Amino acid sequence: MNVFYATLFAATFLFTCSSAIKEGETCVNDKSCDSGLQCGTCTGNVTVPPRCIRIRPHEPVRKVRGLPFNRYSWLMTHNSFARMGHKSDTGAVLLAPMNQQDSITVQLENGVRGLMLDMYDFEDDIWLCHSFHGRCFNYTAFQPAINVLKEVQDFLEANPTEIITIIIEDYVTSQSGLTKIFKASGLGKFWFPVSRMPNNGSNWPTVDAMIEDNQRLVVFTTKSSKEASEGIAYVWRYLVENQYGSDGMKNGSCPNRAESAAMNTTSRSLVLLNHFPDTPDLIEACKHNSAPLIAMMNTCHDAAGNRWPNFISVDFYKRSEGEGPPAAIDLANGQLVCGCNNIDLCKPKMAFGDCGSLEDSPAPTPTIEASTSTTAAAMGRGYKNSFADSDGQRLRFGWLLGTGVKKDASFTNNTTIILLRDWRAYDYF
Numbered sequence: 001m002n003v004f005y006a007t008l009f010a011a012t013f014l015f016t017c018s019s020a021i022k023e024g025e026t027c028v029n030d031k032s033c034d035s036g037l038q039c040g041t042c043t044g045n046v047t048v049p050p051r052c053i054r055i056r057p058h059e060p061v062r063k064v065r066g067l068p069f070n071r072y073s074w075l076m077t078h079n080s081f082a083r084m085g086h087k088s089d090t091g092a093v094l095l096a097p098m099n100q101q102d103s104i105t106v107q108l109e110n111g112v113r114g115l116m117l118d119m120y121d122f123e124d125d126i127w128l129c130h131s132f133h134g135r136c137f138n139y140t141a142f143q144p145a146i147n148v149l150k151e152v153q154d155f156l157e158a159n160p161t162e163i164i165t166i167i168i169e170d171y172v173t174s175q176s177g178l179t180k181i182f183k184a185s186g187l188g189k190f191w192f193p194v195s196r197m198p199n200n201g202s203n204w205p206t207v208d209a210m211i212e213d214n215q216r217l218v219v220f221t222t223k224s225s226k227e228a229s230e231g232i233a234y235v236w237r238y239l240v241e242n243q244y245g246s247d248g249m250k251n252g253s254c255p256n257r258a259e260s261a262a263m264n265t266t267s268r269s270l271v272l273l274n275h276f277p278d279t280p281d282l283i284e285a286c287k288h289n290s291a292p293l294i295a296m297m298n299t300c301h302d303a304a305g306n307r308w309p310n311f312i313s314v315d316f317y318k319r320s321e322g323e324g325p326p327a328a329i330d331l332a333n334g335q336l337v338c339g340c341n342n343i344d345l346c347k348p349k350m351a352f353g354d355c356g357s358l359e360d361s362p363a364p365t366p367t368i369e370a371s372t373s374t375t376a377a378a379m380g381r382g383y384k385n386s387f388a389d390s391d392g393q394r395l396r397f398g399w400l401l402g403t404g405v406k407k408d409a410s411f412t413n414n415t416t417i418i419l420l421r422d423w424r425a426y427d428y429f
């Protein structure tokens with residue numbers, strides 16, 4: 001262990017002294033990467049060194065405003081509250097799967113705008129919990145839901161142009177239980193009312209209207225009765241979503257989840273893409289969140305009647321080989337906002353689909369701001385199509401491997417790197 005830490009500090013020292021590393025280039029730790037990036041790789045392949053990977057989508061509303069809410073795509077975390085290393089607030093040891101690496105606050109800071117929260121009656125309160133035979137126990141209970149709602153409140157307060165969506169997996173039966181905690185958390189003032197949500201397939205209000213009216217919190221429940229009783233929107237009246245879990249990850253097919261209308265039901269204006277396995281897996285998430293995620297997004301786009309997802313829900317949202325969940329969101333936003341392959345190509349007032357000269361630009365030079373757009377650009381109009389063909393793949397991975405690999409070839413056979421990488425995979429402790 002001493003040797004390990006010594007090398008760790010040596011490496012950290014070495015790399016914090018050099019200039020910051022850009023997206024797609026090899027790295028040894030997060031500090032060596034430019035801001036907004038994280039050093040990582042999928043484990044299990046020692047020939048691929050860690051690279052600076054973007055963990056944050058570009059913010060579409062900062063790029064182009066004026067469009068309805070359903071013309072944007074938002075990164076969502078599955079079981080957002082189930083953070084690795086979390087101890088139950090009951091004091092018990094948690095015996096529940098963990099799906100994320102960060103607190104809600106850090107997720108929001110990293111551009112996550114959708115949260116999936118499982119809520120239960122517990123201890124005369126409402127808790128974020130996983131169930132065992134439908135019940136919440138000390139060893140599956142994370143924390144009182146109000147704690148997390150207060151984090152959301154703080155974020156909305158501090159960021160007056162941000163919009164957050166919460167989908168509650170709702171097991172709460174106590175009278176007005178949800179209403180009480182939302183009020184108590186101070187989130188009531190940001191509430192987007194059900195009466196403004198279209199249930200006939202028409203457009204949502206614009207993001208500008210939502211921001212102006214300060215109705216920047218969109219909440220859905222899985223309990224249909226609560227729409228009438230508490231004014232909390234029943235989720236499947238407003239969105240369609242594909243099958244969750246491992247059954248939803250079969251490449252080439254995109255069935256709807258049982259409770260949702262068929263994916264191509266256009267009377268639901270919103271589309272949600274689930275892409276995570278039955279059991280969360282930190283190691284495998286890296287692969288799941290990479291090429292297969294984009295492939296599934298394309299499959300579901302077709303199944304949903306040529307509609308791009310408004311929400312993409314994943315486990316361990318920061319894990320990918322590069323081109324992970326943030327790139328999926330950037331692609332969906334590009335398509336939704338301006339008909340291009342990346343939100344970076346969208347300009348205010350441009351004609352839809354007029355993606356401009358960027359598409360003909362020469363081979364990409366990875367830089368933080370331009371990297372994804374140049375990748376998309378290099379792959380041309382057919383990002384979606386070229387993804388499926390071998391040239392697209394080659395181009396894509398060719399760029400990913402990029403210049404950094406050659407430069408740092410010595411590091412590919414270096415136990416320091418291997419140690420760091422394994423350590424990195426477990427960075428929650």
Ligand SMILES: *[C@@H]1O[C@H](CO)[C@@H](O)[C@H](O)[C@H]1NC(C)=O
Binds near residue numbers: 044045046047048
């Ligand atoms: C490791 O990655 C390299 C480069 O992408 C690839 O050629 C090789 O097949 C991978 N090996 C395994 C075991 O996945």
Ligand SMILES: *[C@@H]1O[C@H](CO)[C@@H](O)[C@H](O)[C@H]1NC(C)=O
Binds near residue numbers: 123
């Ligand atoms: C569960 O946790 C609560 C504290 O939140 C404690 O009072 C109670 O005794 C615990 N129950 C068991 C069975 O450990």
Ligand SMILES: *[C@@H]1O[C@H](CO)[C@@H](O)[C@H](O)[C@H]1NC(C)=O
Binds near residue numbers: 197198199200201202
């Ligand atoms: C859909 O509902 C909205 C009100 O929510 C209404 O303004 C609009 O005319 C309706 N559209 C259609 C096609 O029925």
Ligand SMILES: *[C@@H]1O[C@H](CO)[C@@H](O)[C@H](O)[C@H]1NC(C)=O
Binds near residue numbers: 263
């Ligand atoms: C919608 O998808 C179903 C299959 O899930 C298909 O049978 C149906 O024809 C589709 N409807 C439209 C309008 O495309």
Ligand SMILES: *[C@@H]1O[C@H](CO)[C@@H](O)[C@H](O)[C@H]1NC(C)=O
Binds near residue numbers: 291292295
């Ligand atoms: C998904 O399936 C298509 C063929 O339907 C194939 O071309 C593509 O490579 C597959 N993608 C992944 C990530 O397995």
Ligand SMILES: *[C@@H]1O[C@H](CO)[C@@H](O)[C@H](O)[C@H]1NC(C)=O
Binds near residue numbers: 410
């Ligand atoms: C491994 O990396 C360290 C820097 O962290 C370097 O000093 C050393 O020479 C490398 N060893 C090999 C075998 O490449």
Ligand SMILES: *[C@@H]1O[C@H](CO)[C@@H](O)[C@H](O)[C@H]1NC(C)=O
Binds near residue numbers: 413
């Ligand atoms: C890595 O280095 C060791 C000696 O330090 C050598 O035996 C081995 O062949 C090298 N592996 C590769 C893939 O270069």
